[in-house]
Amino acid sequence: MTILRNTLYVTTPDAYLRLEGETVCVMIEDEKRLQVPLHHLSAFVLFDHVMLSPALLGRCAQDGRSVVWLNRSGKFSARLEGPVSGNILLRQAQFRAAEDGAQTLSIARAVLAGKLRNSRQVLMRGARETDDAGDKEVLVRTAKLIGNQVRKLPLAGDLDTLRGLEGDSARLYFESLPRVMKPQARADFPFDNRNRRPPRDRFNALISFLYALVLSDCRAALETVGLDPQLGFLHAVRPGRPALALDLLEEFRAPVADRLALTLINRGQLSAGDFDEREGGAVLLNDKGRKTVIAAYQTRKQEEITHPVLKQSVPVGLLPHGQARLLARYLRQDVAHYVPYLHR
Amino acid sequence: MDDVLQIPLSALNQYAYCPRRCYLIHAEGEFRDNVHTVKGTLEHERVDESESRGQGAVRVEYALPVWSDALGLSGRCDVVEFHADGTIYPVEYKHGKRKQWDNDDLQLAAQALCLEEMTGKPVTRGAIFHQQSKRRREVAITEDLKQAVHDAANSVRALLSGGRLPPALVGQEARRCGECSLHTVCEPELTGAGQTLNRLAETLFEPEEDLP
Numbered sequence: 001m002t003i004l005r006n007t008l009y010v011t012t013p014d015a016y017l018r019l020e021g022e023t024v025c026v027m028i029e030d031e032k033r034l035q036v037p038l039h040h041l042s043a044f045v046l047f048d049h050v051m052l053s054p055a056l057l058g059r060c061a062q063d064g065r066s067v068v069w070l071n072r073s074g075k076f077s078a079r080l081e082g083p084v085s086g087n088i089l090l091r092q093a094q095f096r097a098a099e100d101g102a103q104t105l106s107i108a109r110a111v112l113a114g115k116l117r118n119s120r121q122v123l124m125r126g127a128r129e130t131d132d133a134g135d136k137e138v139l140v141r142t143a144k145l146i147g148n149q150v151r152k153l154p155l156a157g158d159l160d161t162l163r164g165l166e167g168d169s170a171r172l173y174f175e176s177l178p179r180v181m182k183p184q185a186r187a188d189f190p191f192d193n194r195n196r197r198p199p200r201d202r203f204n205a206l207i208s209f210l211y212a213l214v215l216s217d218c219r220a221a222l223e224t225v226g227l228d229p230q231l232g233f234l235h236a237v238r239p240g241r242p243a244l245a246l247d248l249l250e251e252f253r254a255p256v257a258d259r260l261a262l263t264l265i266n267r268g269q270l271s272a273g274d275f276d277e278r279e280g281g282a283v284l285l286n287d288k289g290r291k292t293v294i295a296a297y298q299t300r301k302q303e304e305i306t307h308p309v310l311k312q313s314v315p316v317g318l319l320p321h322g323q324a325r326l327l328a329r330y331l332r333q334d335v336a337h338y339v340p341y342l343h344r
Numbered sequence: 345m346d347d348v349l350q351i352p353l354s355a356l357n358q359y360a361y362c363p364r365r366c367y368l369i370h371a372e373g374e375f376r377d378n379v380h381t382v383k384g385t386l387e388h389e390r391v392d393e394s395e396s397r398g399q400g401a402v403r404v405e406y407a408l409p410v411w412s413d414a415l416g417l418s419g420r421c422d423v424v425e426f427h428a429d430g431t432i433y434p435v436e437y438k439h440g441k442r443k444q445w446d447n448d449d450l451q452l453a454a455q456a457l458c459l460e461e462m463t464g465k466p467v468t469r470g471a472i473f474h475q476q477s478k479r480r481r482e483v484a485i486t487e488d489l490k491q492a493v494h495d496a497a498n499s500v501r502a503l504l505s506g507g508r509l510p511p512a513l514v515g516q517e518a519r520r521c522g523e524c525s526l527h528t529v530c531e532p533e534l535t536g537a538g539q540t541l542n543r544l545a546e547t548l549f550e551p552e553e554d555l556p
């Protein structure tokens with residue numbers, strides 16, 4: 001169990017959460033393990049078999065507290081929804097923008113510029129920190145190539161061209177990313193490309209899990225602001241797919257998830273023993289590994305950084321929220337541009 | 345009247361305080377409590393407790409629903425005194441100790457106009473009761489104030505049907521933002537961040553060359 005500001009994460013299987021007065025009690029095997037005032041919490045993230053009492057569920061629905069269930073690998077499985085609230089005018093604006101080719105393209109471009117520039121920052125930080133001249137050269141070269149891709153984004157006249165630039169950049173990025181890893185860790189975490197469903201190496205298993213955590217936060221941020229997480233701009237609409245949350249995730253993949261994965265590996269906080277290999281080649285984080293990753297993610301979310309637009313100190317955990325709000329403002333024509341999160 | 349947007353009396357008050365706050369609450373359905381609004385609600389609950397009770401020659405109605413079809417307004421009065429001599433006297437409860445913005449007078453005048461239309465009798469005076477100082481401040485419902493209500497009702501109607509969030513307060517006016525409960529939703533800093541946004545948008549596809 002971890003509380004980040006106002007989100008309670010419960011990872012213990014068969015935990016039972018119930019309302020006691022104005023507090024939430026976390027029961028594990030009939031023993032009260034935690035009691036938190038409800039007003040300290042605005043969201044619950046529950047893994048696997050965690051149960052909530054009907055009274056607590058009702059209260060959360062009534063107060064608009066977010067309750068999200070994720071499966072063992074962090075994949076979204078369900079959420080509690082109270083009365084539909086929020087802003088119909090905002091949702092109308094979102095739907096109009098999604099129908100408008102030029103606006104769709106402009107948002108998709110901005111999102112991708114954020115993604116590519118932030119991946120580039122991860123490579124450049126790796127280049128600054130490495131002692132190996134060969135690694136440094138490759139990382140700098142790739143950063144330059146991705147920089148060139150960024151400059152091509154405004155020229156891309158349709159979404160397919162944009163996605164092509166994105167695909168090329170992602171390939172370049174993942175080919176070079178192992179060089180940000182400490183040499184002694186590379187044997188345990190060999191990878192040179194992105195693979196998923198299921199991940200086939202430890203690094204991919206790790207970033208898949210982290211992406212799922214960040215995606216869940218992006219989705220919650222969009223819903224809090226009143227945007228529909230299913231209607232995206234870069235990502236096409238498909239039933240059951242949180243396309244807009246996936247759009248928003250793009251800006252945070254490299255600086256939040258990939259960077260944290262590399263730190264966990266470079267500091268030796270994760271090792272081969274934190275992963276299970278399944279017959280046939282799928283690789284997944286095991287229980288011990290998951291706990292380490294969630295704890296590290298929580299810590300990371302509490303770190304304060306200076307927001308490039310607001311120029312205020314904000315915790316990393318609230319960045320998706322800030323971007324969701326900026327997007328909402330842009331869609332409602334309150335500000336002139338949607339600017340993605342640009343990591344420094 | 346079907347197509348006329350009914351305006352809550354409280355929207356006039358919000359509008360006088362800040363058009364953006366009025367829009368966020370009444371068009372975008374945003375509301376956040378802060379210490380001021382919670383205090384206000386608790387005090388209103390106390391006022392609203394009993395529906396009416398006699399006070400000698402004065403009959404007092406609490407939480408009285410009022411409206412004006414002519415102006416397209418509706419809302420509730422905290423207290424309306426009906427005196428034996430026929431005087432109708434609305435009293436609006438505010439938790440602050442003194443008026444800081446003239447939005448309270450506007451709200452009271454709007455209540456007076458509603459009461460005039462409903463009863464057919466003139467309502468020439470009312471009061472703001474300040475909870476903190478326990479003092480009444482009497483307000484004359486002047487022609488100027490009535491005109492201000494007409495103007496405000498028209499402005500609010502145009503604002504709420506226009507579908508466009510007004511900009512945040514700037515300059516001296518912006519000192520109201522500090523104690524506004526919608527601060528985190530409104531983010532006046534963000535609308536003020538226009539230059540930063542423009543600069544970032546202009547250079548978005550030009551990544552800096554700070555390669556190591």
